[in-house]
Amino acid sequence: MPAPRASASTNTQGGSSSTAPVSRTTSRNKLSSSPHFRLQRQRTETDALLAEQHDEEHFADSDGLYPPHCTWTSHDQAVSGGKPPESADPFGNGKCSVYENIHRIRRDITTSIDDPYSLEQLKAPRMNISVVRPLVDALYETQDLSIGPSYWPGYLLTRANKSKVYCLLVNRMQFIREQSFATHHQTVNLTRALLCELVAEKILRRYNEHNPGPRGLLKLANILVAGFEPFQGAPDEVIDQSKHAMHYWATQYRSQSGKVERKLTALEVAIVSASKSFLASSACQKVVDAIYRGKIVYTPSSFMDIIPDHWKKRPISLYDPRRAPLLNQYRLVVPRTRNLIEVLQFMVLLGLYIAVMVGRENRMTPKFEVVELVFDVYGAGWVLDQFASILEHGWGVYTQNLWSFLDVMFSTLFLVYLGLRLHAFSISNDDKSIAIARTALDVLSCGAPVLIPRLAFNVMSENMLFLSLRAMMSDFLTLTALAVWCFAGFLLSLKWLHAGAHEAGTIGKWMIWIWFGLDGTGIGQSTDFHWLLGPVLMVLFAFLGNTLFLTVLVSMLTNTFSGIVGNAVQEIQFRRAVLTFEGVKSDAIFAYMPPFNILALVILLPLKWILSDRIFHKVNVTAVRIINLPTLLLVAWYERRTLWMSDRHKGGRHKKIDWKNANGPKATPTQYWAISRFSVHGDIHAVFDIDPPQSVLDKIAEEDDLNHSDDMGILSNTRIKDQFAHLSEERRASQASDANRRLSVNPRAKKKRRRDSKVENTAKQDSQNDQKLKNEFRDSDDAGDENGAPSGYRKPKKGERMDSLVDLNSDGDRDVRILEALTRLHKIEGAMERMEALLGQLVDGDATSENSEGKEELAQELRSNSLK
Known part of the structure; x- marks a missing residue:
């Protein structure tokens, strides 16, 4: 019986062990099906999703733009009433009271300046303290703007009116305009214009100092390149009075078409008004350099577009090439890339021009040959590109370029040549046709003095001779x-x-x-x-x-x-x-290099009126990527290695830029084959390319803390010791002379006699000085009062406060008041001598080991109010 019982128990245990997984599975299913477990899992997933979303807010989106998810379409703009959605304007530029700020600044500037001053006088300390700095403080601290929705990061929720710089430059432009016809206020208006530029420069510099890092760069970019309308925030009656044909077309047609309204930026106003000091400031050049390299991207506003494609718009954003698409057609209108492309286009044009003119004598017929035909087509595309540039930003900005007058001259010569050449080709008379063709080539030959120097202007654009x-x-x-x-x-x-x-x-x-x-x-x-x-x-x-x-x-x-x-x-x-x-373009025609821009004009412009905005955008993007495929690949390869670099995951596949870093993302490390390293002084530049590790920074900080505290203490003690060295030496000498007599002489009595003798000597000296003053002022009443003071002198009672050396409220004569001042000066000098002696004791090296005599003396002086 025991054996079967044992086997039975064994079977029972085995059965229970075999059924244990089933029971645990059943319990797990019951737990997973419980409402509490489902709620907990949902909370976990929600927290993970929010954490991932919060992390993504600090990095660029799939378009490579930061802040992320700010782009909008024409459909979004139509839904929001013809205006960009709030998420596309995180800094609240559309809520600025531009009209009110323009007139407020004009009133303040006009009130502050009534006389002509030069720029050096405005920068002088007196004018800086009395006029310039109060204006800068008042305008910088103005908080009249609510910025951004609630889900933006905290740095975007700051309140600051970024239209102040724009309003200052607009007023500068107006003062310059007024000085041309207001003859009696010419110099004063020029001074007011200089003041507007100076205040705008200081405000921008203060923004730069208070907002470091990439986020600060983004804020500066919103100040300079964000579009503002002069009548933004104006009352309705003002807008009704200022209606113009151009203004009506801009407000009606452009808002209906979904295009960004015609707005002016502070950078454009500064260029038109020739604010060279403002543009040369470090804060402004910081933004200009970032835009030139493509670190800052935005959709600019243009006066007129030949091929408008405004379905997708981009706000002012920072660009991360590692998270952007490989074929990003927007990189073709980056100023640095655009400048290189234009130089290459001009070199091709120059080569074709030389090839045409070299074989001119062999082509004295009205028929086109291959070289001349290629030159005519390419030249027509190049002229079309120049015409689109004039329409993009206007004639005023276009002519500010160094080589703009050369481009205009050659474009005029080329159009005359092309007209004559086509006319010669169209007529049937051979002799007349040959004569017109010869004339056309004669006109074209006059373009050599224009084209040859133009290349030098591109290569040496910053040379002082060309400037x-x-x-x-x-x-x-x-x-x-x-x-x-x-x-x-x-x-x-x-x-x-x-x-x-x-x-x-x-x-x-x-x-x-x-x-x-x-x-x-x-x-x-x-x-x-x-x-x-x-x-x-x-x-x-x-x-x-x-x-x-x-x-x-x-x-x-x-x-x-x-x-x-x-x-x-x-x-x-x-x-x-x-x-x-x-270099920042918005017209889609600039994405097509000559002569493809002619094909785009012929094909895409009719499609614009047939297709919807979304379909037309897709067709345009596809065409641009196919035509510029090698260029886009080269630009993406270069920018991903030079534009930005993350400070972590350097070798990873997906690199992210930490925009929260106040010092900005780190520069790309120098490659092994970098050409700049092949020089004698290459290591001098390379030592700053690699950031020091954290261990080195900690060591420097630790040594700085130690040395700083010690050096500051030694420095302060040394200065005080040098100032009161004679007092310390006298004290040591007195202590050494009294050391042999301490046993026989009471220290307290000795110090008391010494102090009494000092008081007697001081009193004798005061009486002698008073006697000298009495002899000098013999006309005064010499009747003595207390302590030899003249009659009429009222001795102040104990505890009465004397706020001045001379009692101006006294009815006595002038001599009495002078004697009062002298008496008080003597008391002040005595108090200063005792304070110097006390300071000398404190800085003395043996102050910590003072004997009981010094301590008792100090306590006795405190009790007797001798330091009062």
Whole structure:
């Protein structure tokens, strides 16, 4: 029986063990089906999702833009009432009271400046403290704007009015405009314009100092390149009074089409108003450089688009190339990339031009050959690109470029040549057709003086000679035009002086030779006009045209060149800002290189009126990516290695940029094959390319803390010891002389006698000084009062406070008040001597080991109120 019982128990145990997994599975299923477990799991998943979403808010989205998820479409804008959604305007630029701020700033500037000042005087300490700094503080601290929705990070929820810089520059532009016709306020208006620029520069610099890192860069970009309307926030009656045909078209057509309304940026206003000091500031150049390199991207506003594609819009954002698409068509309009593409396009144009003109003698027929046909098509595309640039930002911004006048001149010559060439090709008369074709090539040959220097302007755009050549050429042409206008009177006078003596062309030739000092034939032939008046007119023209004109011309060009050289940094930074602002394009035609832009104009422009905005956007993006595939791959490869670099996961596949870092993302480490390293001084630059590890930074900080505390203590003690060294030496000498007599002499009595003797000597000295003053002021009443004071002197009671050396409320005469001041000065000097002695004891090296005598003496002095 025991054996079967044992086996039974064994079977029972085995059965229970075999059924244990089933029971645990059943219990797990019951637990998973319980409402509490489902709620807990849902909370866990929700927390994980929120954590992931919160983490993603600090990194760029799939388009490579930060802040993430800010792009919007025309459909979103139509749903929100024709305005961008709130998520697309995290800084609340659309809520700024621009109209009110413009007039408030104008009132403040007009009230502050009534007299003319130069820029150096405005920067002087007196004007800076009394005028400039109060304006900067008042405008910077203005908080009249609620920014962003609630789900944005905390740094976007700050309140600051970013239209102040824009309003200041608008007022500067208006003051410059007013000074041209307000003759009695010309200099004052120029001073007000300078003040607007100076205050705007200081406000922007304060924003830069208070907002470091990439997020601060984003805020600065919103200040400079965010679009504002001058009538933004204006009352309805003001808008009704200011309606214009252009304003009506901008508000009606553009809002209905979904396009970004025509707005002006602070950077554009600064360029148009020639605010070179503002553009040359470090804060402004920080943003300009970021835009030029493509770190900051945005959708600019344009005056007119040839091929508008505004389905998808991008706010002002930071760009992360590692999280962006590989084929990003928006990188073709980055200023740095755009500048390189334009240089390559011009080199191709120059090569085709030289190839056409070299074989000119072999093509004296109205028929087109392959080289000339390719040149004509490519040249037409290049001219179309220049025309689109003028429409993009306007003639004022386009002409600020260094080589803009060269482009305009060649475009004009090319259009004349192309018109003549097509006309020669269309007519059937061979002789006439060949003559017109020859004329067309003659016109085209005049473009060589324009194209050859233009390449040098691209390569050496920051050279001082080219910077000054543009301004000097402008002055030269202006003065020449005025001279020709004025000297035309001499030509008419000589023509009318003796009608029929010589032809007008011959007279003009003689005058030109005299003007440039080449020949004096006109003076010799002047008697043919009149025996007296003819020579007088010719000699007078020679003096005015040759001597005076050349002297004025040389002086003007010298002043222009010296002025540009004196402000070389501002001129260079101004040209950089112009090149950067002009390089950001919104028209879709700029994504097509010549001659593909002609095909885009012919094909895509009709499709714009047939397809919807969304379908047209897809067709345009596909076409751009196919045509520019090699360029987009090269740009993506380069930017992912040079633009930004994460400070973590350097070798990982998916790199993220920590935008929260106040110092900004780290630079890309130098590659092994970097060309800049192959130099004698390569290591000097390389030592700053790699950030020191945290162990080195901790060691430096630890040593700085130790040395700083010790050095500061030693420095302060050394200064005080040097100041009171004589007091410490006297104290040591007195202690050494009294050491041998301490046993026989009571220290307290000794110190008391010494103190009494000092008081007696002081009293004797005071009485002697008072006697000298009495002898000096003999006319005063010498009747003594207490302590030798003159009569009429009221001795202050104990505890009465004396707030001044002289009692101005006293009715006594002047001498009495002077004696009162002297008496109080003596007391102050005595108190200062005792304080110096006490400080000398405190800084003495043996102060910590003072004997009981010193302690008792100090306590006795405190009890007797001797330090009062």
